[in-house]
Amino acid sequence: MHSIKKKTRKRIQSLLSKKLGxxxxxxxxxxxxxxxxxxxxWVAISIANNIFGYDGWSSEIKSVTLDFCDESVGKISLGVSVVVRVSLVDGNFKEDIGFGSSExxxxxxxxxxxxxxEAVTDAIKRALRQFGDALGNCCYDKVYVSVIxxxxxxxxxxxxxxxxxRKNDELKCEELSDNISTELEKLDLTNE
Structure with missing residues (x-):
């Protein structure tokens, strides 16, 4: 677990408070x-990667529940609930439930x-939105939705x-390592 520097935390908070275009x-x-x-x-995940960094957050499936399963005449319909936890590198996390069905x-x-x-994607989106408007929470604001x-x-x-x-691009280990080191320096993380 890492602490996030005050400057980085302010930048993240500023981005999270913005409503989506x-x-x-x-x-x-x-x-x-x-x-x-x-x-x-994919949009929620892309925005989370841009705000927190690709390695600044993670998701974890906490539980999977089969809510219903109906079979008739060679066809199956079912519904699944999933609880997902989204954690930031500093240890803060949000959890929520998602639902998916197949008919x-x-x-x-x-x-x-x-x-x-479907359930995992729904749960990730619902957990991410708890971090702020930029991760989808603004979609629950009826006034914003009517204006946007x-x-x-x-x-x-x-x-x-x-x-x-591209397929013919070669990723050399040394080149990749240098790029990762440069990106990690940009993350502005400390162990405070």
Missing amino acids: PEYISYRQGFNGTKLAYIEG NQRSKVNAFEKAKK QKVLKHKNINFYENNLL
Whole structure:
């Protein structure tokens, strides 16, 4: 466990308190035709990596519960609940529950795979959002959601073909080690 320097902690807190731009928000149909705002799992993980650093946080599955399992006429439907803990390098953590379901699958393997992945992703997102608005908590603010729908999304994406990791790229151990050392120095961690 590491302490996070005061300057780094302030930067992290400042980023976490920001509400998300419209380019991060997705929508789905809710109960009675309502429109629900959410962030996709990969988006939440990407933002967490950017705020905390790729090695500044981790997630751990604490429990998995089979909530229901129905089989009929060669089809299986099931629901799974998962509790996940998201921990920061300084020892702070948040836990939450996620749910995943799979309807009318032909095999138990496919049903469990889909439901478990969905439940874990849901639990990670729900745990991450407890750290702040930038990790999805703002999606629960009805006033924010009604306003952000009217804000234009940025059209340009930071996509540069020369930044892609390609199959023919060689990662030399020494080069990789130097890059990791440089990145660790940037993390600004102490043992205070």
